Amino acid sequence: MPRRIETLIEESRWELPRDCFSETSRLPWSEQGRVLLGGPLSQPGGPLGSSPTPEDTDEGPSIYEGLPEGAIAETWPGDEGSLDQAIRTHGFEALAIYISFHSPLPDRTWGVFFLEAPMREFVRKIIRDVRVSVALANSLAHNIVLAHELVHFRFDVYALGEELTLSRPLYLLYQQNVYDRVLYTDDCWEEALANAGALQRARFVDNRVARAASAQMQWSDFVYRACKASPPGYSNVDVPKEEMQSHLGGQLRFMDPKATVPPASATWVASSQGFAPDDSCPLFVVQNNGVVRSKTRLTIPTRNGPWIVHKYDKDPWPSTPHAHHCDSGEKLDLGTGDVWDRNQQRARRLPRRELERIRDYVEAHWPDVIMPGLSSRGV
Numbered sequence: 001m002p003r004r005i006e007t008l009i010e011e012s013r014w015e016l017p018r019d020c021f022s023e024t025s026r027l028p029w030s031e032q033g034r035v036l037l038g039g040p041l042s043q044p045g046g047p048l049g050s051s052p053t054p055e056d057t058d059e060g061p062s063i064y065e066g067l068p069e070g071a072i073a074e075t076w077p078g079d080e081g082s083l084d085q086a087i088r089t090h091g092f093e094a095l096a097i098y099i100s101f102h103s104p105l106p107d108r109t110w111g112v113f114f115l116e117a118p119m120r121e122f123v124r125k126i127i128r129d130v131r132v133s134v135a136l137a138n139s140l141a142h143n144i145v146l147a148h149e150l151v152h153f154r155f156d157v158y159a160l161g162e163e164l165t166l167s168r169p170l171y172l173l174y175q176q177n178v179y180d181r182v183l184y185t186d187d188c189w190e191e192a193l194a195n196a197g198a199l200q201r202a203r204f205v206d207n208r209v210a211r212a213a214s215a216q217m218q219w220s221d222f223v224y225r226a227c228k229a230s231p232p233g234y235s236n237v238d239v240p241k242e243e244m245q246s247h248l249g250g251q252l253r254f255m256d257p258k259a260t261v262p263p264a265s266a267t268w269v270a271s272s273q274g275f276a277p278d279d280s281c282p283l284f285v286v287q288n289n290g291v292v293r294s295k296t297r298l299t300i301p302t303r304n305g306p307w308i309v310h311k312y313d314k315d316p317w318p319s320t321p322h323a324h325h326c327d328s329g330e331k332l333d334l335g336t337g338d339v340w341d342r343n344q345q346r347a348r349r350l351p352r353r354e355l356e357r358i359r360d361y362v363e364a365h366w367p368d369v370i371m372p373g374l375s376s377r378g379v
């Protein structure tokens, strides 16, 4: 593995203001997760169809054992329905997670972490839907998820370059002030670009997959459907790539979800850099007993835009829990269906069926959350 990226990160830590870096102190997967060093996964340029060689099945680094888990793990029942649901809720992040070198784990570990249990289910889904061999499905699954996660890596590297140029923190501020706010909305250009990267990769290998005798579905169609079934932002794959890059560059530069950079600078955003080739991104497998990461925030897609529910919202008004509308800033009482505007004025009431659908969605995702009693007023 090329060491240049590690050297660059070390040098940047000396050169840049301290607040350019932090630490990830909560694991984004469940406590049962054990980290295995990468190796069994093939890189995007690697041979297709080669079966992974499980090696090094001992326990991973024990350094993580003392860390609290992200208070967010939910049971992974391990069936296709729950995989589809996980992808609808989290996009490809249901399958793997990128941990930035800007905020690595305490031993400075960073990179792409594949979640073993959902990945295995994803492989099964590919075998069923695309009708390819186990070995090919395995390779395709890892290739496509990696293609997505590597866009996060490239953006990380790009952001570091910008920080070195401007000598001020950008990436962590972007994470906090832009990414966390726009995630699961149409302004989440980082995820759009990452999915576009996955799709581009899928089209590139289409012919090779088609040559596999029993392939019944175009591989890129499968990936396109997965992207389209993902949350807003993730599903924005039809926007031209240059446009996505212009938005994402603007978000990083100006900390403004709506900002853009001109086309000439946009081409560099999250593109591969010679000094940080894709194979310099470390890969890991999180071996777990059937759990998938989930969030304390749930996005519920509806025809009138997504509602967001925070699991640990301190605000008990208008109900516990309640939902926030992504665009309008309205709040939804999950007991009555009343919608309150920004000025705490009652704006309207959701139709009973829509309210019930939203409640069902929350209950299906968070069986441990107690919903407010359903009001019988004004059915």
Ligand SMILES: [Zn+2]
Residues within 6 Å of the ligand: 092, 093, 148, 149, 152, 191, 194
């Ligand atoms: Zn992603």
